[in-house]
Amino acid sequence: MKETLKEKEMICIVCPIGCHINVIESNESEDGYEVEGNKCPRGKIYGIKEITSPTRVVSTTVSIENAFLKRLPVKTDNPVPKELIFECMKVINEVVVKAPVKVGDIIIENILDTGVNIVATRSMNEIK
Amino acid sequence: MxxxxxxxxxxxxxxxxxxxxxxxxxxxxxxxxxxxxxxxxxxxxxxxxxxxxxxxxxxxxxxxxxxxxxxxxxxxxxxxxxxxxxxxxxxxxxxxxxxxxxxxxxxxxxxxxxxxxxxRTRGSIAIPGYRPAGVFNAGTAQRYLNMEGYMVGKRVVILGSGDIGLIMARRMTLEGAKVLVVAELMPFSGGLTRNIVQCLDDYDIPLKLSHAVTDIKGRDRVEGVVIQKIDENFKPIPGTEIEYECDTLLLSVGxxxxxxxxxxxxxxxxxxxxxxxxxxxxxxxxxxxxxxxxxxxxxxxxxxxxxxxxxxxxxxxxxxxxxxxDNNKIIETEALSGIGYIVPQKVRINSVDDKLSLFMRVRSVYHDAKLSVKADGKEIYSVKKMHLAPGEMERIDIKKELIGENVGKLTVEVI
Structure with a gap:
């Protein structure tokens, strides 16, 4: 039985032009995909990455104690697969940290076995 | 002191x-x-x-x-x-x-x-309806959520597709809220394309262009928001009303x-x-x-x-x-067709080091256009632009020697 080929329309965000591109799975193409509508080669690379393994940096907050704010901003130190964003949020939302914290401190190591850490994006002193 | x-x-x-x-x-x-x-x-x-x-x-x-x-x-x-x-x-x-x-x-x-x-607040855009709790400026909601640790609502309508509105659509979604729609008065978004893709498309949040909020339901807390399509004169078109059941309206209106x-x-x-x-x-x-x-x-x-x-x-x-x-020679800058404004408004040419930077915003979306800089009506510099949008500030650097000393006015226009 012949497998249905994937096809997706998207807007390229590599530069401000924002080409409307169409990424089509193709057995004839070397990369496995044809990209239409892109004005430059970077659009093709973006399109194929978006359809095969889209990733995003997740930025959010965790609860913090002994600080002058209630939330500490954090982010993934590398992009994570897009489909894991909400799973990551669940894990992150379980965490409570205590001040003091320095920017860059690892809050969660190797989240969901992705090899990506959750790190603090600001320093917060302990309040006395 | x-x-x-x-x-x-x-x-x-x-x-x-x-x-x-x-x-x-x-x-x-x-x-x-x-x-x-x-x-x-x-x-x-x-x-x-x-x-x-x-x-x-x-x-x-x-x-x-x-x-x-x-x-x-x-x-x-x-x-x-x-x-x-x-x-x-x-x-x-x-x-x-x-x-x-x-x-x-x-x-x-x-x-x-x-x-x-x-x-800008609700007061500056004159939305009819009562004054229930649950109407927030997007930036205020952002501060509550990201710094103070308060979630401002569960079912959300956002008016305005500027960057703050788009960023808050994603942020509220990540924290478990349902963002029903982002409505935008203009026929184009005021935000960066990157934010439309990563904040709305990623989470299947619809963006409705040329839409206004025409009613807020609820007396104590927001219970619903009505949005309506508008015509080219920004007048609501009867019969295009859509009512969203929600508890929060975020305003990102400038x-x-x-x-x-x-x-x-x-x-x-x-x-x-x-x-x-x-x-x-x-x-x-x-x-x-x-x-x-x-x-x-x-x-x-x-x-x-x-x-x-x-x-x-x-x-x-x-x-x-x-x-x-050196106050001797002052050149004024002027925004001509297609340009909303230029900063700086005045140039003391003798005090410019080697180049002059002009910052501006275009009024509308243009493709394959050109920004033309003229000194007293004569073009001294131009730059081709495949894409221009009001949401993206433009910058033009002009070498001092191109401007000359005896110019009265520098103008920029979209051609």
Whole structure:
């Protein structure tokens, strides 16, 4: 039985032009995909990455104690697969940290076995 | 109290201006901030995308702020937190107050205005309906959520597709809210394409262009929001009403430069930018008072605020060290067809170093267009643009020798 080929329309965000591109799975193409509508080669690379393994940096907050704010901003130190964003949020939302914290401190190591850490994006002193 | 330079506002603009003026030889510098910490609005902008120009890497807002705050400490620059500036006058006296010093008079040799901007509110767009709880400015909701730890609602409609609205659509979704729709009055989004893709498309949040909020339901708490398609005259089209059952309406309907202090000092204002009229050095109409960042014109990228503010800080230091600007020849800039405004509005050509940077916004979306700069009607420079949009500020750098000395007016238009 012949497998249905994937096809997706998207807007390229590599530069401000924002080409409307169409990424089509193709057995004839070397990369496995044809990209239409892109004005430059970077659009093709973006399109194929978006359809095969889209990733995003997740930025959010965790609860913090002994600080002058209630939330500490954090982010993934590398992009994570897009489909894991909400799973990551669940894990992150379980965490409570205590001040003091320095920017860059690892809050969660190797989240969901992705090899990506959750790190603090600001320093917060302990309040006395 | 006496200082060489007083910087009003400790956000990205004020921090960059203060640090740069120190690096250019100014000795006594004071930054005055009304909030409980430095960093300004960056502290609540926890998403990434800041710093690509200035640091060549992608940072979150708090990370970007912290780099400047650390540098300010290393440079031993004084600052006062929780301090409100009440008045500035043309003699560069500043009246400020806080709970430690009480009411203080500060005499400065130069002042840098970096008060930033504030959000337009429901009052400025006249939405009918009651005044229930649950109507927030997007930036206010962002501060509640990201700093204070309060979730403002569960089912959300967002009016306005500027960057803050888009960022909040994603942020609320990540925290478990259902964002039903983003409605935009204009036929195009005011936000960066990247944000439409990563904040709306990623989470299947619909964007409805040419739509207005025409009713807010609910007396104590928002119970629903009605949006309606509008025609080319921005009039709602009957029969196109869609009602969303929701508990929250976020407004992302524009930013206004915060210039009460500038006006109080008698500084000349530009009605197009709602900011002070500035010269090439970011000096205002009052000698020795400079302005930079969102208080001059609303930027979309903080990196450009930093660059502009460094420029202002350097000029303030020069002024204090008594290197006066050469006032002999003043060129006015003017926005012609397709351009909303130009900063700076005035150029003292003899005080331009080697190139002049003009910042502007176009009025509409253009493809395959050209920005044409003319000196007294004659084209001296042009740049092709595959894409122009009001949401993306344009910058043109012109070599000083191209402008010439005897020009009265510099104009920019879209062709």
């Amino acid at each position: 006496n200082y060489d330079i007083v910087v009003v506002g400790g956000g990205p603009a004020g921090l960059a201006a203060a640090i740069e003026s120190r690096k250019n030889g100014a000795e006594s510098i004071l930054v005055i901030e009304r909030d409980r910490e430095l960093g300004g609005i960056l502290q609540q902008c926890i998403h990434n995308g800041f710093g690509l120009v200035v640091f060549k890497e992608e940072l979150t807002g708090p990370e970007y702020a912290e780099r400047f705050i650390d540098e300010l400490s290393r440079e031993n620059i004084d600052y006062k937190l929780d301090t409100m500036v009440l008045e500035i006058n043309k003699d560069k006296q500043i009246l400020a107050m806080n709970t430690v010093d009480g009411l203080v008079n500060i005499q400065a040799k130069a002042i840098v205005l970096s008060m930033g901007c504030r959000e 930013l206004i430069p915060e210039n009460e202090l500038s006006k109080g000092a008698g500084i000349e204002m530009d009605s197009k930018t709602s900011g002070p009229v500035v010269f090439e050095s970011m000096e205002t109409s009052i000698e020795g008072i400079f302005a930079c960042g969102n208080v001059v014109h609303v930027h979309d990228i903080v990196d450009f605020v930093t660059e502009e503010s460094r420029h202002a800080g350097k000029a303030a230091a020069k002024f204090v060290l008594e290197v006066k600007a």
